[in-house]
Amino acid sequence: MGCCMGKKHTDLDEKKEHTDLGERQEHTDLDKRNEHTDDQEMIDFKGGNVHVITSKENWDQKTAEADKDGKIVVANFSAPWCGPCRSISPAYAEMSETYPQLMFLTVNVKELMDFKSSWDIQTTPTFLFLKNGQQMDKLVGANKPELGKKLAALADGVSAK
Numbered sequence: 673m674g675c676c677m678g679k680k681h682t683d684l685d686e687k688k689e690h691t692d693l694g695e696r697q698e699h700t701d702l703d704k705r706n707e708h709t710d711d712q713e714m715i716d717f718k719g720g721n722v723h724v725i726t727s728k729e730n731w732d733q734k735t736a737e738a739d740k741d742g743k744i745v746v747a748n749f750s751a752p753w754c755g756p757c758r759s760i761s762p763a764y765a766e767m768s769e770t771y772p773q774l775m776f777l778t779v780n781v782k783e784l785m786d787f788k789s790s791w792d793i794q795t796t797p798t799f800l801f802l803k804n805g806q807q808m809d810k811l812v813g814a815n816k817p818e819l820g821k822k823l824a825a826l827a828d829g830v831s832a833k
Contacts, residue, residue, distance in 0.1 A: 720765035722748075722776045725784065731777070735805060738775040744826050745802040748778045749793045756814035757797045763816050771827040801826060 725731045725747075738745045748764055750757035768776035781788040781796060791800060794812075799819060801809040808826075811819055 720768035720776070721772060722765050722768045722778050725777050725779045725787075727784070728786070731779070731787070734775065734777055735802065738802075739804050741775075743773060743775045744808070744829075745775045745777060745800075746823065746826075747791075747800045747802060748776070749781050749787065749791065749796060749798045749800070750778060751782050751796045752780060753782070754796045760797055760814035760816060760819070764819070767820065767823055771823050773827055774823065 723734050725734065735745055737743075746768075748760075750761070764776065764778070768774075779787050781793055787793070791798075791807075797812075797814055799811040799822075800807055801811075801822065809822060811822060
């Protein structure tokens, strides 16, 4: 299980440290190692039956749809720089196909900072389980077995109705 806390240590911070130390060669080597595109840094949040939330309006629409359909919302709060978020993302997409009776959402907390504070997200990934807009449960960290257990229990509860 893993999780990320706080803000990523940026490439700029590392470059400043090296420059401050007067280590010109290391600074140049660091520049070469850190050459990448934004695409290389991003997680593919899409996949399976996962809906990527891009705005508050989009969130409201999807949660209202879930409420109307009697579905429980599984919200994955992730960040593109978070290693554990990257590792659990394919499993989350796979689980979304296994449990179509649940609605799977992913929120990029880097892009939608308001969600981070309004849902008190301290660590990524954090999974919230919501019914009718109310939090039923929470899982912090990329614990695939525990996420699977929670989803199976929720899906059984929805199916039994």
